[in-house]
Amino acid sequence: MKFTVPHMGKLDIACKAILEMLGQEVVLPPPPNKKALSLGVRYSPELVCLPFKVNVGNFIEALERGAETIIMLGGCNGPCRFGYYGTVQKLILESLGYEFDMLYFDSPNLKDIRHKVDLLTGGKPVWKVLRALSFGWKLINLLEEIEILTHKARPRELRKGDTTKTYDKAISLAENASSPDSLKRVRSGILSLFDQIPKIQDNCRPLKVGVVGEIYTVLEPFVNLDVEKHLGEMGVEVHRAVWVSSWLRHSFHIDRWDPKGRGAATAAAYPYLRHHAGGESIVSVGATVRFARQGYDGVVHLMPFTCMPEVVAQGILSKVSRDLDIPVLTIILDEHSGQAGIMTRLEAFADLLIRRRESRGNIYAS
């Protein structure tokens, strides 16, 4: 049976590694691209959110490549639309004539879940499954470390584009790490790659901008039109508030006592948002409050058009921005978003942040 998973940032690399360690065949769709997007837009409901449409495009491309079983991640009981994606996507793909299975993991029936787990693990013994999962988890963390290194290096690079080249190299190194033992070696190789990027003087203090928002649009550079890359190349140090690892930890309720987990964001958001509103809305609000307290220069808030949880956050962020005196730029993304428009807005935003620093007299203070 050939499995496929939807794209979300670099999560597919980890999923593929886990499944292949369990001896399964995995067919990944090509990374999100124009063709996938236009296929998705053509067959999806008009007013559904962008991640849904990209998913549909991905699935079509994966099925064309011979995938037989789609693993639908998530599928909880709301309140966001994400949990209902799979149901409607299945109808869409079936009416296009594809034959496939879709695995959901929200069934309350334990026997059913057991059956699906068996299907995925191919009946491998528990220790092998655990080993594969732990490898996948380490891989996710390594991939995120690469992102963090990239965010730090980009505003400091001497030649524009060096960091992006290094990033691509590092990702493919991580992708090719085949065993848990080789991960350590790969990691030190990646660290030295980033060390080799020629940098401008050490004491530069680039603008610091937090990135919050709906998880898919934050993680997927094709969908957010490379916001993080553009910011970095404008000399802005980007700090993300949402990660796959924290999303997974929250989904499995193991971040309850983690000081960096969702609890901290929830507490910080409390004066503004007293109850979670689905998705990452409470993180968007809470992380913005925390960024403001930590003296960041600004926050970029990303969301797909019609995203329900982030609309709630959007309404509240305007007040957070006024109260805590931190500029927030909300960028709403859909299939019509254009690179040039986003660039203009980012440039204007960066300009505004520089002026603010200048007026406070501490730009590039050593």
Added chain:
Amino acid sequence: MPVRVGIPRAMMFYRYYPLWNTFFHELGVEVIVSPPTSKRLVDRGVMHAPEDTCLPVKVAMGHVEWLRDKADFIFIPRLVHISPKYATCPKFLGLPDIMRADVADLPPVLDPTFDSKKESFARTFMRLGKKFTRNSFKVRRAYKSATAEYNRFRELISGGMEVLEAMGFDKQREAQPSAQASILIGIVGRPYNLYDRYTNMDLFRKLENMGAQLVTPDMLASSAIEEALTMVERPPYWELAREIVGSALHFLSGHAEGVIHLISFECGPDSLIQYLLEFENRNLRSIPYVPLVLDEHTGEAGLVTRLEAFVDMVVRKPDNMKRSLKIG
């Protein structure tokens, strides 16, 4: 002078007003309800609201602003789980917070969290009532008569009485529609889209004047809705979406001659269930189904054209399909 609590005439007001009003009234609290939605209220709401929210939230903002300097408290409940298994939309979860953030200088907002997964409504109302009186006996009695009033209201509307009339407001529809009813049309949608006569441009009266008799989800027994939901492999998990899908499928499977689905622009759940209903209706090959998307820019002329076309289509349906109707 008694304490004044403002209830915005928006969102779930159209379902729970009798419950809320009786509860506050029994506690000796004066209830102020904002006036019916008007252009002015919508404009005010649009001004305050985040640009990308749905029309009902924008409308609610207009109502909340109207109540701003007329009440001591504004009642904006946070509906998390109306029944333990099913969710509400994220905007319900953040509603009081959006209002506080976007409408300046609000009086204190009463935002009890109704989460039947965590505690019963009775307990939530007990805690709410304690804000006005220390006498817990009085609160319990108030809750009891509130639920009695609510059940009476549900009975009235399931018998076909107009919602606002059953709530004790003035009668809105003319007693006699100008045309004789000849076709039966099911209208599904969220209560705040169905019963806000301004935002849906008085759809009910327009259809009645075209000779339609109307049925709404409120007139169906919940067992009929649940039964129809079994037609779908994985029914939605949102409370209101289940109601819409269930009643639409009930109507589509031979209990009406046409189905209109009222959707507000940018409604998240409805964007998916619209596809679901279109899909199921293709399989059923039964009767016309039309989704009508409303927003603050919807023009009356365009709406009338679409309704007329729809009614024509229903009327011209071949006779052999009409005969298979299961209407009593």
